[in-house]
Amino acid sequence: DTGVSQNPRHKITKRGQNVTFRCDPISEHNRLYWYRQTLGQGPEFLTYFQNEAQLEKSRLLSDRFSAERPKGSFSTLEIQRTEQGDSAMYLCASSLVLGRTDTQYFGPGTRLTVL
Amino acid sequence: GENVEQHPSTLSVQEGDSAVIKCTYSDSASNYFPWYKQELGKGPQLIIDIRSNVGEKKDQRIAVTLNKTAKHFSLHITETQPEDSAVYFCAASQAAGNKLTFGGGTRVLVKP
Numbered sequence: 001d002t003g004v005s006q007n008p009r010h011k012i013t014k015r016g017q018n019v020t021f022r023c024d025p026i027s028e029h030n031r032l033y034w035y036r037q038t039l040g041q042g043p044e045f046l047t048y049f050q051n052e053a054q055l056e057k058s059r060l061l062s063d064r065f066s067a068e069r070p071k072g073s074f075s076t077l078e079i080q081r082t083e084q085g086d087s088a089m090y091l092c093a094s095s096l097v098l099g100r101t102d103t104q105y106f107g108p109g110t111r112l113t114v115l
Numbered sequence: 116g117e118n119v120e121q122h123p124s125t126l127s128v129q130e131g132d133s134a135v136i137k138c139t140y141s142d143s144a145s146n147y148f149p150w151y152k153q154e155l156g157k158g159p160q161l162i163i164d165i166r167s168n169v170g171e172k173k174d175q176r177i178a179v180t181l182n183k184t185a186k187h188f189s190l191h192i193t194e195t196q197p198e199d200s201a202v203y204f205c206a207a208s209q210a211a212g213n214k215l216t217f218g219g220g221t222r223v224l225v226k227p
Contacts, residue, residue: 004158031212033214033215035215040219040220041219041220042119042121042204042206042217042218042219042220043159043204043215043217044217045214045215045216048214056214058214091158091159093158095212097212102212103149103161103164104149104161104212104215105161106151106158106159106160107158108156108157108158109157109158
């Protein structure tokens with residue numbers, strides 16, 4: 001399967017701990033997006049990259065959140081000093097922005113539970 | 116910023132009947148409108164999308180219509196089957212490839 005992959009699939013942590021998630025996009029996709037989805041809601045945009053450049057960050061992305069895409073391939077999302085309100089599904093998507101072929105393909109998500 | 120409203124939040128239909136989900140958006144600059152299906156424990160999967168230069172698009176049992184003047188778009192599923200049961204999300208963006216703003220979702224249950 002050459003779709004978007006995310007690791008880990010589930011993460012349980014204690015309040016105050018740091019966590020890091022990884023996303024591997026579809027090969028050669030130049031855009032990579034992070035969204036957050038809470039139970040019963042639609043995904044909310046957090047940030048996106050074009051190659052290694054972070055082009056936009058949402059107001060939802062507090063200073064405890066940082067995302068990187070160092071070589072324009074995989075990306076990591078780190079949450080420092082986790083809070084219970086950070087509990088959510090973190091979704092990654094990728095797209096190839098080339099002409100009009102620009103569909104965002106989502107991974108399975110990482111479910112974070114902060115105790 | 117963009118705001119997308121989706122209705123209904125839940126929809127129960129008999130197998131073989133049609134299902135219709137409606138969305139409205141606020142930003143007149145939005146011009147790309149995808150629909151995603153999300154099954155339990157999985158990420159959203161694109162099922163159909165439409166751009167602002169098109170009023171309607173069909174793909175087998177699925178169709179989407181767009182009314183740019185009224186700023187609303189709809190998903191139509193005909194001849195529903197039990198495997199159509201899932202949560203469906205509409206979304207909008209100012210250009211394909213840009214960030215998506217999602218509606219709140221519609222949980223569709225197809226009863227056999």
